[in-house]
Amino acid sequence: LASGPVVQPAPTVDGFVEAFLAELNYGQGVLLSQSTVNDQYLALARTVRRYLMADWLETGARRRQAQQKTVAYLSAEYLLGRQLGNNLLATNLQDVAEEAMRRSGIDIAALRSQEVEPGLGNGGLGRLAACFVDSLATMDVPCIGYGIRYEYGIFRQTFVEDRQVELPDSWLSLGSPWEFPHPERQVIVSFGGHTETTTDDAGVERSRWIPDWNVLGMPYHYMVPGFRNGVVNTLRLWSARATHAFDLQIFNSGDYAQAVRSQTFAENISKVLYPEDSTPQGKELRLQQQYFFVACSLHDFIDNTLPADYDLRRLPERLVVQLNDTHPVIAIPELMRILVDRKGFDWDEAWDITKRCFAYTCHTLLPEALEVWSVDLLGRLLPRHLEIIYRINEEFLDEVREAFPGDEMRVRRMSVIAEHPERSVRMAYLATVAGAKVNGVAELHSQLLRDKVLPDFSQLWPEKFTNVTNGVTPRRFVLLANRRLSDLVTDTIGEGWVTDLDRLRELEPHAEDPEFRAAFRQVKADNKERLYKLLRVRDGLDLPREAMLDVMVKRLHEYKRQTLKLLHIVSLYEGVVSGRVAPEDLTPRTVVFGAKAAPGYHMAKEIIFLINAVADTVNADPRVAGRLSVAFPANYNVTLAEKLIPAADLSEQISLAGKEASGTGNMKFALNGALTIGTDDGANVEIRRLVGDDNFFLFGMTEPEVETLRGEGYVPADLYEQDPVLRATIDLLASGHFTGGDRQVVAPVVDNLLHQDAFMALADFPAYLEAQARVDAAYADPDTWSRMAILNVARSGFFSSDRSMRDYLERIWTAR
Numbered sequence: 001l002a003s004g005p006v007v008q009p010a011p012t013v014d015g016f017v018e019a020f021l022a023e024l025n026y027g028q029g030v031l032l033s034q035s036t037v038n039d040q041y042l043a044l045a046r047t048v049r050r051y052l053m054a055d056w057l058e059t060g061a062r063r064r065q066a067q068q069k070t071v072a073y074l075s076a077e078y079l080l081g082r083q084l085g086n087n088l089l090a091t092n093l094q095d096v097a098e099e100a101m102r103r104s105g106i107d108i109a110a111l112r113s114q115e116v117e118p119g120l121g122n123g124g125l126g127r128l129a130a131c132f133v134d135s136l137a138t139m140d141v142p143c144i145g146y147g148i149r150y151e152y153g154i155f156r157q158t159f160v161e162d163r164q165v166e167l168p169d170s171w172l173s174l175g176s177p178w179e180f181p182h183p184e185r186q187v188i189v190s191f192g193g194h195t196e197t198t199t200d201d202a203g204v205e206r207s208r209w210i211p212d213w214n215v216l217g218m219p220y221h222y223m224v225p226g227f228r229n230g231v232v233n234t235l236r237l238w239s240a241r242a243t244h245a246f247d248l249q250i251f252n253s254g255d256y257a258q259a260v261r262s263q264t265f266a267e268n269i270s271k272v273l274y275p276e277d278s279t280p281q282g283k284e285l286r287l288q289q290q291y292f293f294v295a296c297s298l299h300d301f302i303d304n305t306l307p308a309d310y311d312l313r314r315l316p317e318r319l320v321v322q323l324n325d326t327h328p329v330i331a332i333p334e335l336m337r338i339l340v341d342r343k344g345f346d347w348d349e350a351w352d353i354t355k356r357c358f359a360y361t362c363h364t365l366l367p368e369a370l371e372v373w374s375v376d377l378l379g380r381l382l383p384r385h386l387e388i389i390y391r392i393n394e395e396f397l398d399e400v401r402e403a404f405p406g407d408e409m410r411v412r413r414m415s416v417i418a419e420h421p422e423r424s425v426r427m428a429y430l431a432t433v434a435g436a437k438v439n440g441v442a443e444l445h446s447q448l449l450r451d452k453v454l455p456d457f458s459q460l461w462p463e464k465f466t467n468v469t470n471g472v473t474p475r476r477f478v479l480l481a482n483r484r485l486s487d488l489v490t491d492t493i494g495e496g497w498v499t500d501l502d503r504l505r506e507l508e509p510h511a512e513d514p515e516f517r518a519a520f521r522q523v524k525a526d527n528k529e530r531l532y533k534l535l536r537v538r539d540g541l542d543l544p545r546e547a548m549l550d551v552m553v554k555r556l557h558e559y560k561r562q563t564l565k566l567l568h569i570v571s572l573y574e575g576v577v578s579g580r581v582a583p584e585d586l587t588p589r590t591v592v593f594g595a596k597a598a599p600g601y602h603m604a605k606e607i608i609f610l611i612n613a614v615a616d617t618v619n620a621d622p623r624v625a626g627r628l629s630v631a632f633p634a635n636y637n638v639t640l641a642e643k644l645i646p647a648a649d650l651s652e653q654i655s656l657a658g659k660e661a662s663g664t665g666n667m668k669f670a671l672n673g674a675l676t677i678g679t680d681d682g683a684n685v686e687i688r689r690l691v692g693d694d695n696f697f698l699f700g701m702t703e704p705e706v707e708t709l710r711g712e713g714y715v716p717a718d719l720y721e722q723d724p725v726l727r728a729t730i731d732l733l734a735s736g737h738f739t740g741g742d743r744q745v746v747a748p749v750v751d752n753l754l755h756q757d758a759f760m761a762l763a764d765f766p767a768y769l770e771a772q773a774r775v776d777a778a779y780a781d782p783d784t785w786s787r788m789a790i791l792n793v794a795r796s797g798f799f800s801s802d803r804s805m806r807d808y809l810e811r812i813w814t815a816r
């Protein structure tokens with residue numbers, strides 16, 4: 001399959017300069033001398049695209065030729081991060097590009113920072129999807145990532161008087177050179193209306209959907225380059241358009257707003273990402289978004305990707321649809337509708353095909369995060385789908401009754417339709433009934449899924465439940481983010497580790513080599529210096545040099561316990577201001593937070609305010625100057641993570657055991673030579689097992705201990721009474737010391753800790769402090785610390801998303 005027509009520019013500096021100038025002149029229509037930084041960035045991006053195009057087209061042709069089984073990854077979120085750096089890495093053009101730009105009198109760093117990252121996700125789930133499609137391309141697995149091209153991604157976070165303020169993320173405003181619109185592949189998606197039952201000539205009753213309104217789905221293609229393997233997979237993100245953008249009659253009647261109303265109405269569907277990452281709001285637009293991209297994607301695969309005459313009875317041989325949490329689960333009744341209503345299959349045949357096409361990944365343990373849709377809303381928006389769901393449930397409950405005769409309680413418990421508080425469809429149950437496989441994202445999580453979240457289902461179908469522990473791509477989060485460490489590793493063990501991360505094990509003996517440890521410490525010091533420079537320019541933060549960098553970056557959520565970190569800071573500070581602790585006895589420490597709160601999550605926003613208030617006071621207090629400081633750079637995102645994580649000494653993974661499904665930040669920190677202080681929660685359990693107890697600061701209750709305490713009845717105020725350090729800490733917070741004496745403004749958080757503390761921060765406080773003392777002790781000996789850190793890197797190869805993909809291939813995508 002010679003790449004025939006596609007002429008790739010020469011991968012030389014001359015070739016690159018020539019292509020760049022052509023893009024600048026003919027693409028941007030400007031001369032170099034006149035060009036703006038944005039012109040230069042867009043031209044550079046398009047130049048890099050040229051080097052990937054041949055591989056992209058060839059991969060597409062090879063895929064069509066080979067008729068291989070394809071993974072359709074359905075995700076409502078993709079947190080992609082900036083594309084330029086990753087694409088330069090994948091094409092191994094980073095040095096050529098840098099030289100080419102230098103020859104053109106341009107500093108490529110300025111162009112890199114011109115790129116706005118596509119923030120089409122909230123947090124863990126969205127970033128995991130991005131890591132997964134990167135790994136599948138690097139492993140040359142046929143995969144199409146399907147999702148939504150939100151016009152506005154996750155909000156930009158700013159702080160006004162220490163409070164989070166959200167700004168719209170108009171990421172497309174300066175152009176987006178990495179996307180390719182394909183109007184010729186537009187899809188019509190219907191909504192509303194009603195169904196009619198007819199009897200076909202074979203006397204079979206058939207239901208027909210008569211929708212009310214339609215929108216158009218326009219696909220935008222994004223390149224997903226494999227790492228230097230000539231493979232480029234596709235990410236297909238859908239954008240909503242009105243079927244007829246403009247109603248001339250209405251326009252001529254003078255009602256201009258009405259004339260374009262349908263356009264705005266349609267466009268709303270892909271207008272903005274819902275910024276919640278745990279509590280669904282159950283909004284109609286959210287369901288419209290979910291059905292919109294799912295309908296576009298299934299239609300696109302069945303009608304535009306499969307050969308026209310393909311026998312759909314063999315669909316499971318060509319397609320596996322991975323459902324990224326409950327958000328795309330409406331795909332199940334949609335495939336049934338296509339097979340029965342459009343392709344004329346009878347119900348049983350269609351159901352058999354459907355069951356073998358889907359698999360479901362659950363990413364949460366919070367009951368409130370499991371989506372349910374009211375039958376009212378579903379019936380109004382998708383009447384045919386509700387009918388199909390009812391029938392799926394009916395047949396399923398017959399199966400339950402058969403397996404557990406007379407156990408109507410179980411039948412009611414397991415029904416996809418919940419009767420209370422209102423009749424609604426439990427999407428996680430529907431996914432479990434239809435999915436061939438259901439997996440959690442870490443061993444503990446998958447076990448809790450079986451035992452606590454879906455016990456009835458794992459009893460009925462034990463073989464259906466499996467685990468695939470999350471992973472992260474070493475290309476972006478080590479090679480791209482931490483060039484200094486990557487060079488040290490490659491100089492020591494060769495470069496194979498980038499696509500075979502288990503090779504990091506070969507570093508283990510070097511942990512015993514003082515020179516290697518010194519080189520490793522220098523890498524960390526340089527990464528810290530790079531971060532300090534960035535935070536000064538970006539956030540006007542001036543951080544003290546010689547300090548342990550203690551980093552907690554993740555979405556703001558009470559179960560993640562940013563409040564526990566805050567209590568630690570205040571207890572250290574209280575120790576000094578009360579005179580109990582001499583400042584020089586404090587290990588110099590800078591605590592860096594990064595966290596967005598869902599706009600409607602008030603307690604989370606109160607916690608952000610309090611962290612900023614404490615930071616202002618601590619940073620301004622000469623008594624702890626150079627000993628304790630707190631930084632909270634705004635707008636934590638993938639780009640900031642790439643600078644923060646390589647600089648970190650300590651990684652905070654302190655969620656209440658049994659609440660964090662997996663975590664993926666924890667893996668990125670370990671791979672970048674930070675030590676973890678954490679609970680036995682999510683993937684922390686597997687990190688600790690692999691890096692070794694001696695190289696992990698464990699503390700706190702285990703999940704069973706949490707359940708026991710909850711069972712016994714948890715009274716946080718008692719702990720406040722009994723623990724003098726805790727009382728002194730909370731009293732200082734409550735006193736208004738950090739808020740100009742205003743006690744009211746801190747009350748929401750303090751009262752919640754004393755009287756609810758649903759995630760038991762106070763219960764784990766003493767153990768956390770004790771663990772932090774162990775951290776201080778270890779950090780006092782840089783050589784020991786770097787030995788532990790090197791062993792963390794060496795033993796974290798398992799947490800590559802390539803390994804996760806191998807597990808999905810073995811346990812889920814081929815096991816049917």
Ligand SMILES: CCc1ccc([C@H](C)CC(=O)N[C@@H]2O[C@H](CO)[C@@H](O)[C@H](O)[C@H]2O)cc1
Nearest residue numbers: 124125277278280363441660661662663664
């Ligand atoms: C409907 C609102 C909503 C939106 C997003 C979500 C996601 C499932 C939340 C999420 O991102 N979960 C995180 O997924 C990561 C990837 O598997 C895990 O590592 C994290 O532990 C988990 O919190 C739940 C509910």
